[in-house]
Amino acid sequence: MAGKLAARVKGLSEAAFREAFGTEAQCRAALERLRWPKGFVCPACGHGGRAWLAERKLFQCNRCKHQVPLTAGTIFHATKLPLTTWFLAIHLIVTAKNGISSVELGRRLGVKQTTAWSMKHKIMQVMLEREAKKPLQGRVEIDDAYLGGARSGDKRGRGAAGKTPIVAAVETTAERWPRKLKLLPVKGFRKKEVEKLAREHLAPGSTVVSDGLSCWAAVEGAGCDHFPMVTGSGRQAARWAPFKWVNTTLGNIKAAITGTYRQLGPAHAARYLASFAWRFNRRFQLDSMLVRFVHSAARTKPMPYRVLVAG
16 A cells, blocks of 8 residues: 555656746745744744845844844855755755765765765754654564674674664554654664663654564663564565564665665764655655755754764
8 A cells, every 4th residue: 555655656856846946036935934934033032023134135123133144043054055056955865765975966066075965964964853853653663783894804793893783663554564764873782772762762652573682672661562573584584574664674775875875884874874764754745855854954953064074
């Protein structure tokens, strides 16, 4: 049923995007509408009356004379790039099922790779903060995985050098169709770490289905019910019905990462993983993804470059 629905959902075509957001005026109007859906509100005094100072490109409160740039306090804060460039970057990133590298993004936008990298990470930070606010609930399939691989001659499997441990969790419907996904980097698969993750990302009362790894029992400390199923190893275990969707999504995302980025390091893994989860969770809302994103971006605090680089 979900597969048939996904096939019927149409996204925003490039022609439709250019028609809706092809000019700076259109982008400014969209951002203003999404930032202040009930009209301008002065952040200093709360007054709704304002004047537009065209030469300085900012609003001025009619009461206290406080001046507010449209992009102030958002991820677009202090940007020197036109909003048309930002909106195109958002369109490319939110519609790229397998992600898009900063090199390709820079080429499409006509900006330097370093500029594209900064824009991309600000956009992915919005996705990260948005996804963190929504815990999974109901039936949840959960599994451990690693990003990256062992170098030639190094240890393989768990604990291999260069690997980033992550937790994948899929909320499913009663009919076992996937509803929401979370991909979360962790320090390791210890009970204390798993309980902390469960408190932050799983709603109390959720039913967690896991393999036989002992650390998953810690979800009970966060008020979740736990049903361990020892799967063994190998391809047949990965296809086992109770873990079908968590293993399917993990396989797809690993293939996408390898094809687009080659590998992800631990410093920025959280943002990259959140971007995949954000797109997956809105796969039936392709026509409104850009507008939904800009609504969130207008409510996300600025991210200075030094913070982006630090991860």
